[in-house]
Amino acid sequence: MDQQASISPFLPGTNIQFGWDSTSFGWLKTCARLYQYSMIEGWRSRGQHVHLDFGSFYHAALELYDRHKATGADHNEALYEAVKYCLEVTWVYPGLETVEVREVEPKTEGGISWGTHEVIQQFPVEGKPMDWGHNLKTRETLVRSVIWYLEEFGEKDAAQTVILANGKPAVELSFRLELDYGPKQQPRSDGPSMIPGGISYTVQQQPYILSGHLDRVVSFQDGIYVMDRKTSSTTIGSYYFDGYNPDNQMSLYTFASKVIYSTPVKGVIIDAAQIAVGFTRFSRGFTFRTEAQTEEWLVNTKEWLALAESYATKGFLPMNDKSCNIYGGQFVEKMVALNGLRLQMDMVDSITTVRLCMLMLLHGNYIKVDGPYTENIFAIIVIIEFV
Numbered sequence: 329m330d331q332q333a334s335i336s337p338f339l340p341g342t343n344i345q346f347g348w349d350s351t352s353f354g355w356l357k358t359c360a361r362l363y364q365y366s367m368i369e370g371w372r373s374r375g376q377h378v379h380l381d382f383g384s385f386y387h388a389a390l391e392l393y394d395r396h397k398a399t400g401a402d403h404n405e406a407l408y409e410a411v412k413y414c415l416e417v418t419w420v421y422p423g424l425e426t427v428e429v430r431e432v433e434p435k436t437e438g439g440i441s442w443g444t445h446e447v448i449q450q451f452p453v454e455g456k457p458m459d460w461g462h463n464l465k466t467r468e469t470l471v472r473s474v475i476w477y478l479e480e481f482g483e484k485d486a487a488q489t490v491i492l493a494n495g496k497p498a499v500e501l502s503f504r505l506e507l508d509y510g511p512k513q514q515p516r517s518d519g520p521s522m523i524p525g526g527i528s529y530t531v532q533q534q535p536y537i538l539s540g541h542l543d544r545v546v547s548f549q550d551g552i553y554v555m556d557r558k559t560s561s562t563t564i565g566s567y568y569f570d571g572y573n574p575d576n577q578m579s580l581y582t583f584a585s586k587v588i589y590s591t592p593v594k595g596v597i598i599d600a601a602q603i604a605v606g607f608t609r610f611s612r613g614f615t616f617r618t619e620a621q622t623e624e625w626l627v628n629t630k631e632w633l634a635l636a637e638s639y640a641t642k643g644f645l646p647m648n649d650k651s652c653n654i655y656g657g658q659f660v661e662k663m664v665a666l667n668g669l670r671l672q673m674d675m676v677d678s679i680t681t682v683r684l685c686m687l688m689l690l691h692g693n694y695i696k697v698d699g700p701y702t703e704n705i706f707a708i709i710v711i712i713e714f715v
């Protein structure tokens with residue numbers, strides 16, 4: 329097993345992305361401007377972390393169970409480790425808590441006064457259970473969901489974890505696949521300039537890389553499947569599973585696992601957990617992919633990658649205003665801020681206006697993350713030795 333430090337999925341000095349996962353594909357396909365804000369600029373909603381935390385703790389606990397079971401532990405021993413993990417990871421240990429505090433003291437920026445600004449302060453805290461302030465995603469519902477899932481699908485599960493040729497269980501597999509083509513224009517500093525006064529370009533060197541994370545690979549009845557675990561707050565019925573065909577993430581996972589195993593993979597088993605206040609309910613569904621569907625997804629992927637490169641080269645990523653409502657308008661506030669920016673262009677100079685816009689964003693409901701990357705891409709890539 330090899331570990332690689334965090335690196336950028338963009339070609340150096342450009343917004344041309346060569347490393348892709350299903351999340352960044354999803355942003356691009358939903359709305360190019362959403363992709364710009366989320367992937368290129370790295371904006372995130374402040375409220376997102378409860379869902380990310382809950383989902384990642386849920387996945388990690390089930391992974392622990394799978395690993396212990398695959399290495400000889402019985403159900404109760406593996407369950408104990410999974411629950412222990414949940415309790416430990418959702419406990420706030422005594423120490424200093426960093427808090428963003430909104431102050432009412434007016435600040436002045438570029439001649440414009442602002443009613444509040446945020447400062448970082450630290451407060452001593454006692455040990456206590458983690459509280460996300462969310463009615464459905466709590467420490468209790470996390471532990472309950474893990475226990476109930478494993479009661480339903482742990483010991484008696486007909487889907488069995490595949491054991492890799494290296495003897496390791498096929499759980500939580502990170503993958504990277506190189507395509508046999510890359511971005512057409514790749515700037516380089518050591519070649520002759522082909523654009524007078526501009527950046528020099530050369531023929532392709534860096535291939536596109538598709539990356540992702542498979543929860544588990546299982547054998548079920550007569551076939552091999554990827555297994556993906558989801559949590560949802562909505563009722564799960566057949567329409568829920570129908571929504572995954574077609575679906576970018578499931579097609580990528582099926583394609584990746586076919587390449588990795590050099591064997592027909594039938595599709596993805598989705599184990600969905602509906603988290604409610606008083607219960608967690610589980611449903612298992614299947615989404616199949618034929619060879620023709622996978623091939624079509626690959627052909628489409630090539631076109632999407634070319635489109636992303638074209639946007640990045642032009643430096644303009646258009647709004648898809650038909651996606652605002654279906655996507656939940658995650659960046660509607662930001663679009664409003666930008667529209668406000670345009671309205672005020674004749675009142676203040678453009679540099680002040682840009683600062684004005686950025687302040688609105690920083691003091692609003694969005695934060696900028698350190699890297700403009702999704703959680704999957706190269707955060708910490710673990711290259712699994714599959715054979």
Ligand code: SF4
Binds near residue numbers: 361657659
């Ligand atoms: S609010 Fe609409 S146009 Fe703006 S980023 Fe979101 S989907 Fe795109």
